Amino acid sequence: MGGSINVNHLMFLAQGALWTVGLSLIALIGGGIAGFIIALCRIAPNRAVRVVSAGYIQLIQGTPLLVIMFLTYFGLPAIGIPISPLAAASASLTVYVSAYLGEIWRGCIESVPRPQWEAAEGLALSRTQRMSKVILPQAVRIATPPTVGFMVQIIKNTSLASVVGFVELARSGQIINNSLFEPFLIYAIIAAVYFALCYPISRLSRRLEQRTGFVRPQLVEA
Amino acid sequence: MQVIPVVQDASAMKLDAPVVSLKNVHKSFGSLKVLNGVSFEVGRGEVLALIGRSGSGKSTALRCIDRFEVIDSGEIEVCGHRVSDPKLNLRALRQDVGIVFQSYNLFPHLTIEENIILAPCSVKGVGKAEAKEQAKQVLAQVGLEDKLHQYPEQLSGGQQQRAAIARSLAMRPKVMLFDEVTSALDPELTGEVLKVIEALAAAGMTMVMVTHEMGFARGIADKVVFMHRGKVHETGSADILTSPGTPELAQFVGTGL
Secondary structure: OOOOOOHHHHHHHHHHHHHHHHHHHHHHHHHHHHHHHHHHHHOOOOHHHHHHHHHHHHHHHOOOHHHHHHHHHHHHHHOOOOOOHHHHHHHHHHHHHHHHHHHHHHHHHHOOOHHHHHHHHHOOOOHHHHHHHHHHHHHHHHHHHHHHHHHHHHHHHHHHHHHHOOOOHHHHHHHHHHHHOOHHHHHHHHHHHHHHHHHHHHHHHHHHHHOOOOOOHHHOOO | OOOOOOOOOHHHOOOOOOOEEEEEEEEEEOOEEEEEEEEEEEOOOOEEEEEEOOOOOHHHHHHHHOOOOOOOEEEEEEOOEEOOOOOOOHHHHHHHEEEEOOOOOOOOOOOHHHHHHHHHHHHOOOOHHHHHHHHHHHHHHOOOHHHOOOOHHHOOHHHHHHHHHHHHHOOOOOEEEEEOOOOOOOHHHHHHHHHHHHHHHHOOOEEEEEOOOHHHHHHHOOEEEEEEOOEEEEEEOHHHHOOOOOHHHHHHHHHHO
């Protein structure tokens, strides 16, 4: 017990930070793919598909991520599906992120002006062609700032994976603190690392938000 | 401005059959009756001007032709497509009908060329090289051959509207619908768009247009339909604009000129 913080501790923290970044990327990619499908389901022509996807979003958004983590990590083995901490954390975050991104992106798709749909329809494009060639390219631009902003939420929420024993940044801080017992110093370092990860991203998000409309590089406003 | 004759596929329909016909069309939005038994016909190569006050149902009537609105009762036939039939092949209808809107609705993320070749390439399966050649042709037709690689936002309103017309023409439609296409433009830009439409009419394109430009309607329309309270109130040649047969039309053109 005791002693002062040394290079090995810092290396351990750095490894934890890497896992935080890794888990965030898994959540973003997994949640992004699932969220995209959910966004499309939310505006599907079929009513049943719309209702089911809306129900999914309501259910997940109305459940704490912590509970989703417990459910996957402790609940699944209890019904005979063993799961590793990494798999449990990845699955939980994917489910959680998909519900939020699905709803954010549905809004972005629907905020492409209605006349754009009509113009595409008037040109005899099929629904799939209208979506992929006219609506989605425009929706992606609208969706970029809020999606980047949501990345910050994902990074911070990965800290909850520590409760299922996954050693990411927060958990590695806990472990070091258990041997050094310097909570103020160690958690301050942890906070600083989270901030260093999140701050550039939220700055980027704000920058993207200020850039409205279809401004191309050669036309960037002063 | 170069005029390319409009090629019409006459074999698909009887020569003297109307290209567009509405019979006793009714349409309500909720409790609001917008079309209350509207009938008119447009023959091949004819230009029909739909005029009337805001809210008289003229834009709705136009949108029904391309099935942007589904009618409650009555019959609409366009280029041999039974538009009022629920089993209508919507995409086949829209390949025969070109529509141009008040707000241009060019796709902002595509260049003018990409806007124009999108539908021919993805709907008709035209090759890219051929479609690009065609894009040059239709842009020349509207006097914008130098704007091929510009984005819509880099064009003036009048140029955007002409590009939108070119985009419709690239699908080689048999009939063109114009929904108040100059209402968002100042008089100078209106002139350049009207010139393009005039050239199309001269080339024999069948057209239905909703317009507030009475002088233009008088000059170009073969047929004028004056709508009032969801009905065709008066119809005839462009002469009815100068010598109206009903007090309502007299009042409308009186204030409209």
